[in-house]
Amino acid sequence: MxxxxxxxxxxxxxxxxxxxIRITVQLILxxxxxxxxxxxACAWVRAxxxxxxxxxxATYVExxxxxxxxxxxxxxxxxxxxxxxxxxxxxxxxxxxxxxLGAYSCEIIRAGIQATPRGQFEAGASLAMTPFQAFWYVVxxxxxxxxxxxxxSQIVIxxxxxxxxxxxxxxxxxxxxxxIQSRNFRAFETYIVSTLIYLALAILxxxxxxxxxxxxxxxxxxx
Amino acid sequence: MxxxxxxxxxxxxxxxARWTVVLSLVSFLGGGIVGAGLLFLRIGGRRGLRLxxxxxxxxxQGTPLLMQLFLAFFGLGLFGIDVPAWLAACxxxxxxxxxxxxxxxxxxxxSIAKGQWEASASLGMGYLQQMRYVILPQALKVAVxxxxxxxxxxxxxxxxxxxxxxxxLSKAGSIVTNATFQPFTVYGLVALIYFALCWPLSKSSQLLxxxxxxxxxxx
Numbered sequence: 001m002x003x004x005x006x007x008x009x010x011x012x013x014x015x016x017x018x019x020x021i022r023i024t025v026q027l028i029l030x031x032x033x034x035x036x037x038x039x040x041a042c043a044w045v046r047a048x049x050x051x052x053x054x055x056x057x058a059t060y061v062e063x064x065x066x067x068x069x070x071x072x073x074x075x076x077x078x079x080x081x082x083x084x085x086x087x088x089x090x091x092x093x094x095x096x097x098x099x100x101l102g103a104y105s106c107e108i109i110r111a112g113i114q115a116t117p118r119g120q121f122e123a124g125a126s127l128a129m130t131p132f133q134a135f136w137y138v139v140x141x142x143x144x145x146x147x148x149x150x151x152x153s154q155i156v157i158x159x160x161x162x163x164x165x166x167x168x169x170x171x172x173x174x175x176x177x178x179x180i181q182s183r184n185f186r187a188f189e190t191y192i193v194s195t196l197i198y199l200a201l202a203i204l205x206x207x208x209x210x211x212x213x214x215x216x217x218x219x220x221x222x223x
Numbered sequence: 224m225x226x227x228x229x230x231x232x233x234x235x236x237x238x239x240a241r242w243t244v245v246l247s248l249v250s251f252l253g254g255g256i257v258g259a260g261l262l263f264l265r266i267g268g269r270r271g272l273r274l275x276x277x278x279x280x281x282x283x284q285g286t287p288l289l290m291q292l293f294l295a296f297f298g299l300g301l302f303g304i305d306v307p308a309w310l311a312a313c314x315x316x317x318x319x320x321x322x323x324x325x326x327x328x329x330x331x332x333x334s335i336a337k338g339q340w341e342a343s344a345s346l347g348m349g350y351l352q353q354m355r356y357v358i359l360p361q362a363l364k365v366a367v368x369x370x371x372x373x374x375x376x377x378x379x380x381x382x383x384x385x386x387x388x389x390x391x392l393s394k395a396g397s398i399v400t401n402a403t404f405q406p407f408t409v410y411g412l413v414a415l416i417y418f419a420l421c422w423p424l425s426k427s428s429q430l431l432x433x434x435x436x437x438x439x440x441x442x
Contacts, residue, residue, distance in 0.1 A: 003301045066375065066421035067414045068382035070393055075410040078400065082407035156285075163287035167386060174289060187297035195290040202285040 009184040010193065020176025021197060023090070027172060028159040028205070030094050035101025035158070036151065040140065042106035047113045048135060057106070064103035069161045072096050077168045093165035093172070101158045108150050112143030145217040152209035156202050163198070173197060227403045233412060239395030240416050246381045246391060247420075249313055251374055254320025261325035266332055267350055276325070283322035289383050291315045296387045312384035320377055327373060331366040332358060364435055372428035375421045382417070392416060 045057045064072065076099075077092040087095070116139050124134030144151070166175035177194035181187040264276035283291065295315040299306045335358050343357040385394035396413040400406045 062422065062425075063414070063418060066379075066425055067417045068379040068393065070382045070385070071396070071410060071414050071417060074393075074396070074406070075414060078406035079410045080407070082405070160285070160287040163289040164383065164386075166289075174287070177290075177293075188294065188301055191290055191293040191297060195286045195294060198287055198290060199282065199285045 005189060006186060007189055007193070009180070009186060009189075013180045013184070013190075016176045016180055017173070017194070017197070020171065020173035020194075021201070023171050023175075024159070024162060024173040024201065027090075027093055027097060027162050027165065027170075028155070031097030031101055031158060031162070032155045034094075034098045036105050036155075038098060038102030039105025039109050042102060043109035043113055044135060044140075046106065046110050047139075048131070061103045061106050064100055065107070069096065069100055070164050070167065072100060073164060073168060089165075089168050089170040092168060093162070093170040096165070097158055097162060100161070101154065104154050104158075105151055108147050108154060109140075109143060111150075112147035113139055115146060116143055141217075145213075148209075148213040148217065152206060152213065155209060156205055159205055160198060160202060227399075227405075229408070232399055232403060232405070232409060235399055236392065236395055236409070236412055236416060239390060240392045240420070242389070242391040243378065243381050243393075243417075243420065246309075246312060246316065246384065246389070247374070247378045250316035250320050250381065251377050253313070253317035254324055254377070257317060257321035258324030258328065261321055262328045262332070263354075265325060265329055267354075280322045280326050283319050284326065288315070288319050288380055289386060291319055292383055292387050308384065308387050308389040311387055312381075312389045316377070316380060316384070319380065320373075323373055323376070324370065327369050328362070328366055331362040331369070334365055335361050368428050368432035368435060371424060371431060375424045375428070378421050378424070379417065 042057045042061065045053050046061075049057075073092065073096040076096050077087075077089070080086075120138050120142075121134055124138035125131070129137070162172060163174040165172050166178060169175065173194055177190050181190040184190065261276050261279060264272045265280070266273075268276070292311060292315045295318075296306060296308070296311040299311060299314065304310075339357055339361070340353060343353040348356065381391055382393040385391060385397065388394070390398070392413055396409050400409045403409065
């Protein structure tokens with residue numbers, strides 16, 4: 001193999017890369033917060049919510065979990081305008097990530113809720129908690145604590161999956177990489193660099209979420 | 224301009240879905256073989272090999288599949304190989320699948336009680352014999368539901384190969400959209416076809432889990 005590696009373009013490309021990183025980080029921050037919130041709401045519906053709403057949520061979860069993120073993204077960005085719903089690339093990317101993470105985190109959180117003994121909910125009610133208070137403090141918080149590692153993994157998976165949003169021209173890190181390699185004709189090097197950035201982001205995000213879990217759920221005697 | 228009926232669209236998408244199925248099978252089988260190799264290195268091999276296998280798994284689990292596809296597409300070319308999209312797609316998907324399957328199976332092997340290793344060692348079995356006669360038969364039962372569950376991720380993963388130009392279901396969706404200007408119908412149908420492929424796998428994974436768990440409890 002006589003290929004000469006060349007990373008000389010890196011300095012010049014740095015601003016573009018940084019902007020891509022910024023957008024990717026922004027996407028995952030918004031996606032994670034609203035996605036998990038949606039997941040909690042859906043898990044509440046499936047566990048305790050109104051009966052008529054449960055099949056709706058179940059259908060949403062199954063549809064999202066059994067179709068590729070790329071198609072969800074295309075459907076939102078290219079398909080919805082037929083119904084008169086138009087949005088920018090970034091909004092579509094955000095929406096797709098929220099909808100996607102919402103379905104997965106619903107399943108994960110529900111698993112945590114199911115592991116909570118029913119008696120605990122009744123115990124909360126007997127302490128004169130409102131159903132909402134009982135759900136929040138007695139059911140949800142211990143459930144989140146139990147499934148935090150799984151939820152963190154899912155958030156990292158969604159972050160890595162976000163590379164696909166470059167396909168609707170949302171200017172994330174992958175978009176930046178595509179842009180740079182179309183200028184310098186150094187495709188392999190460009191993608192190695194961006195792959196390593198993704199790896200660093202994934203490791204960082206994992207650490208951050210572990211720290212957050214540590215802060216939110218101070219060591220409680222495990223059952 | 225030619226008019227496309229609903230059936231024209233569906234027929235074209237279904238024809239392309241064949242390639243999604245073929246690619247999924249190739250990735251899953253190839254990934255299974257490579258993954259089994261990684262698993263043996265990860266739990267049995269020497270320290271250096273163990274670290275290597277762990278690094279491999281972390282690398283492939285910690286980076287986007289799309290980047291791996293790009294690297295395979297442009298990287299293989301550096302070796303002077305003319306890389307058609309299907310080759311890059313197969314290579315990347317097999318390597319990616321292997322990392323996940325190795326990690327899933329490691330969890331299954333580690334779920335086997337330590338006493339089983341010790342008992343078989345005390346019978347004078349070597350590492351390979353322990354694996355062959357004691358550990359793997361038990362781990363296999365635990366491994367079936369998550370492995371079937373992961374196959375759903377593989378089918379969905381094949382959608383990304385459309386980005387490097389492999390014409391499977393997703394790419395066909397884009398092509399048909401460009402011809403018909405009906406993105407809502409086309410991507411809706413594409414999603415439904417993926418759902419039809421994946422949902423039976425998800426469901427059977429859940430059923431197997433329940434079934435094998437019940438068996439486990441009765442022991």
